[in-house]
Amino acid sequence: DFPELQSMFHRGTASYSSSTSSSLLHKLKSSGFQNDDDVASFAMDFASRPEIISQILIQDFQWNAIDAHRARVGITNLVQERLQTKIDDGILLQSKETQSNLSLPLPNIVETLPQSTENNQSTDEADNKQEQDAPPKPKLAPWKSVLVNDKAKLRRTVKERKKPGNASAPEADKDSYNYGLLDNHIDRATYHTLFEELENLWSFMTVHQSASVSEPPIRERTAEVYMRHARLFLGWVVDARGNILDMDLLNELDKGDDAVEEQSATKSSSPLTASTSKASVISEAINVRKAMWKRLQQRIGKDATSADLKRNLSLTDIFLDQNTESATSIVQYILWMRSERNISSNYEANILRGLIKIVKFRFAGELSVSNNTVRSATSKTVLDDIPVVIELRKFHRDAGSRSKKAPRSSDEGKKWLDWSEYLEVIELLKTDLGDMIDKYELQANGQPTDQVDNEMKQQKSLQVKQKEIATTFQHYLILSFFACVPDRQRTFRELQLDKNFMRVDGESNGEDTWVIRHSADDYKTGATYGERPPLPLLPSLTPAIDDFIERWRPCLLRNSDDIPPSSFLFHQPKTGNPLSANSMYQIVSRCCYKYKEKKTNPHLLRDMIVTHVRKNSDASEKELEALALYMGHSVQMQRDSYDRRTLEQKVMPAVSLMQSINSVDKQQ
Numbered sequence: 001d002f003p004e005l006q007s008m009f010h011r012g013t014a015s016y017s018s019s020t021s022s023s024l025l026h027k028l029k030s031s032g033f034q035n036d037d038d039v040a041s042f043a044m045d046f047a048s049r050p051e052i053i054s055q056i057l058i059q060d061f062q063w064n065a066i067d068a069h070r071a072r073v074g075i076t077n078l079v080q081e082r083l084q085t086k087i088d089d090g091i092l093l094q095s096k097e098t099q100s101n102l103s104l105p106l107p108n109i110v111e112t113l114p115q116s117t118e119n120n121q122s123t124d125e126a127d128n129k130q131e132q133d134a135p136p137k138p139k140l141a142p143w144k145s146v147l148v149n150d151k152a153k154l155r156r157t158v159k160e161r162k163k164p165g166n167a168s169a170p171e172a173d174k175d176s177y178n179y180g181l182l183d184n185h186i187d188r189a190t191y192h193t194l195f196e197e198l199e200n201l202w203s204f205m206t207v208h209q210s211a212s213v214s215e216p217p218i219r220e221r222t223a224e225v226y227m228r229h230a231r232l233f234l235g236w237v238v239d240a241r242g243n244i245l246d247m248d249l250l251n252e253l254d255k256g257d258d259a260v261e262e263q264s265a266t267k268s269s270s271p272l273t274a275s276t277s278k279a280s281v282i283s284e285a286i287n288v289r290k291a292m293w294k295r296l297q298q299r300i301g302k303d304a305t306s307a308d309l310k311r312n313l314s315l316t317d318i319f320l321d322q323n324t325e326s327a328t329s330i331v332q333y334i335l336w337m338r339s340e341r342n343i344s345s346n347y348e349a350n351i352l353r354g355l356i357k358i359v360k361f362r363f364a365g366e367l368s369v370s371n372n373t374v375r376s377a378t379s380k381t382v383l384d385d386i387p388v389v390i391e392l393r394k395f396h397r398d399a400g401s402r403s404k405k406a407p408r409s410s411d412e413g414k415k416w417l418d419w420s421e422y423l424e425v426i427e428l429l430k431t432d433l434g435d436m437i438d439k440y441e442l443q444a445n446g447q448p449t450d451q452v453d454n455e456m457k458q459q460k461s462l463q464v465k466q467k468e469i470a471t472t473f474q475h476y477l478i479l480s481f482f483a484c485v486p487d488r489q490r491t492f493r494e495l496q497l498d499k500n501f502m503r504v505d506g507e508s509n510g511e512d513t514w515v516i517r518h519s520a521d522d523y524k525t526g527a528t529y530g531e532r533p534p535l536p537l538l539p540s541l542t543p544a545i546d547d548f549i550e551r552w553r554p555c556l557l558r559n560s561d562d563i564p565p566s567s568f569l570f571h572q573p574k575t576g577n578p579l580s581a582n583s584m585y586q587i588v589s590r591c592c593y594k595y596k597e598k599k600t601n602p603h604l605l606r607d608m609i610v611t612h613v614r615k616n617s618d619a620s621e622k623e624l625e626a627l628a629l630y631m632g633h634s635v636q637m638q639r640d641s642y643d644r645r646t647l648e649q650k651v652m653p654a655v656s657l658m659q660s661i662n663s664v665d666k667q668q
Contacts, residue, residue: 001029004036008074008081016070024071031061032558032576040082041464042574043075047083050076060575143593146414179243180228180235187240192311194234197361202227204361213367215360215381219521221490229354236333237289237318238310281332281339288332292317315362322363324391330355334395345403352396359389417598419612422605426483428595429476436472440465470552471573475587477541477548478570482588482602484537485516486609489588489602491535493579495569497549504536511539 002025009021016024033039046052050072057068181187181194188195204214205223218226235241296309296317304312319326334351337343343351360383367382383389417425444462481492495501495516506512516535537545549569557566558576568578579587584602592600600608 001025001035002039004081005039005074005078008077016074020070024067024074027063027067028071031057031063034559036078037463039075040078041467043079044082044464045574047076047079056575060572060577140594140597143590143599146593146599179239179241180232181238181240182235183231190307190310191234191238191240191313193314194238197315198227198230198234201230201358201361204364205357209364213364213382215383225350226354226357229351230358233330233333233351233355233358234318236336237292237329238313239289278339281335285332285336288329292329295320315358319359319362319388322366322386322388324387326359326388327391327395330359330392331395345399345406349396349399349403352392352399356389356392356396359392360386363388415599415601415604417592417596417600417608419608421596421598422479422592422600422608423483425592425595426476426479429472429479429591433469433472433476436465436469440469466552466555467573470548470555473544473548473552474556474570474573475591477545478584478587479591480541480544481537482605484541485535486606487516487535488606489581489584491516491518493570493581493584496567497569499567501569503542503546504534506539512542513537513539514542514545 005028006021006025009016009024028039033042043050043053053075054065054068054072057063057071058065063071181191202223205226206217206220208214208217292313293309296313297304299317300308300312318329330352333355334348337348337351363386364383367386384393440462443465478492485491500517502515502517504513504515514537516537518532518535520530553569553571556571556573556576566576566578570579571577572579572583588602588605589599592598
């Protein structure tokens with residue numbers, strides 16, 4: 001199945017043994033790759049950046065690092081040889097600008113106007129003449145080069161400074177954007193106790209607890225966010241990546257004085273309105289860490305090595321007791337995030353919400369074995385009455401209040417589309433999809449050739465085009481689904497055939513429709529609103545969905561006997577895995593940028609439709625309430641969070657009303 005790749009593994013820079021080569025080929029087969037063509041198609045987009053190939057094998061297919069890098073060498077050689085063959089044979093694909101405009105009817109996919117061949121030819125000639133006379137369009141800047149907020153610009157600046165060979169970069173410049181604990185075997189072994197506690201934290205958040213002190217389980221999606229905040233916070237506390245402090249603090253413990261812990265305790269309850277100068281933040285952070293490591297040293301013995309201290313560090317050393325002073329480390333972390341990362345008030349509130357969970361988990365066991373489990377009338381559980389939790393919740397409320405008044409951190413002008421512009425994006429994408437299928441059909445139905453080599457090249461080219469069409473078709477459907485049901489991106493990336501995405505025959509109205517069904521567990525606010533009513537897509541999309549599922553979706557699946565067939569509707573083209581949150585973001589953002597030069601994101605589409613309805617229609621309160629229920633939130637949330645009209649636009653109906661009243665009075 002892999003004769004070319006096997007050859008690459010035995011020559012050039014690879015020269016692997018037969019056993020190593022066989023092992024790599026077996027792993028590729030188990031990962032869903034069928035043959036050399038499949039591997040080459042997967043890797044072709046990364047010809048200029050081969051390191052991404054090994055990253056994908058590690059992250060998406062769970063390969064170990066050494067095998068991934070070995071496979072990358074052979075795969076890269078395979079791609080380079082095929083590219084060279086194309087150059088030698090003179091069959092490089094023409095660019096999009098030089099391809100001829102061909103039109104054929106597309107049944108069941110794209111609506112086209114019936115035109116005669118003569119009309120098509122004359123139209124093509126006129127279009128070609130206009131293209132020749134028109135001035136050249138300015139080249140669109142690369143999608144990645146457009147940054148919509150200052151924080152992204154700062155991360156890009158740090159990344160550029162750290163590139164090898166950049167002489168202007170200071171030697172002490174540290175990448176403080178990567179500081180959390182990593183879920184790998186190295187960090188798990190180094191911080192063994194902390195990772196055991198993180199696993200128990202996951203159960204505490206997601207599984208109903210039989211202990212007397214517990215909280216109702218939360219959704220796994222929410223728990224994943226809280227776990228990410230926990231790993232970031234703990235990585236900062238222990239300086240896991242060695243990029244926060246300019247010293248090895250564990251080697252400095254014996255040089256410190258005994259007043260460090262007392263000093264930290266007296267300042268531990270400092271409000272988050274304290275000074276956030278970098279010097280003071282670093283100084284206080286050092287004191288917090290010294291106090292933590294000293295407590296641990298006293299607990300396990302002064303003879304403990306640095307490795308012993310890291311392995312035995314526990315949440316009990318970070319949060320000593322239930323008093324407000326135990327909030328010190330979190331307070332200092334927030335101050336550092338403000339100073340170093342310039343975080344928004346909204347993100348600060350999100351951090352505190354997640355870290356409150358880890359504090360509750362820390363003390364839940366102690367309260368369960370004590371008799372003091374009587375909660376106050378205003379508390380949901382006794383955990384809400386812990387002094388340190390009360391302190392953190394106060395900080396959380398403050399951050400939430402500030403976030404409502406704070407200006408947006410991103411440049412809205414680089415992201416916002418009017419709803420009519422978004423619909424234009426869908427139409428333009430639909431047109432391009434039709435052109436792609438037209439050209440594919442012409443090539444597939446071309447005259448057969450007697451030359452076997454040309455037949456093989458023709459077949460390979462068709463396979464590549466099939467996958468390109470399937471990918472574009474997928475993009476078209478995703479953007480169309482957002483227009484029909486302006487829901488959260490999770491809804492569409494988790495669609496599964498015959499589970500939450502079903503075809504309903506049009507017995508009542510005669511139109512077959514695809515419908516999304518959600519139980520309370522399938523969406524973010526399900527605990528509040530319960531099972532959702534069916535979310536139907538437009539009947540006009542039904543033929544396109546049917547054709548995608550039957551003809552094009554199989555091109556995106558991983559075909560392997562070792563892997564059961566996927567029920568997900570949408571898949572990542574290069575791996576065959578279901579779409580991720582980042583996949584959805586890139587699809588929406590790149591398509592909107594391609595056609596309208598705006599880096600719109602999936603969640604912003606919800607703001608766009610609410611703003612459009614409130615701004616451009618005379619929707620009644622009942623209709624607005626129905627739209628809120630349809631989108632899975634309250635009317636107040638619709639008004640406060642999703643309505644992006646300016647104050648001037650919001651008061652315009654009142655201005656018109658007053659003008660109307662005054663004109664009536666004058667007439668009387």
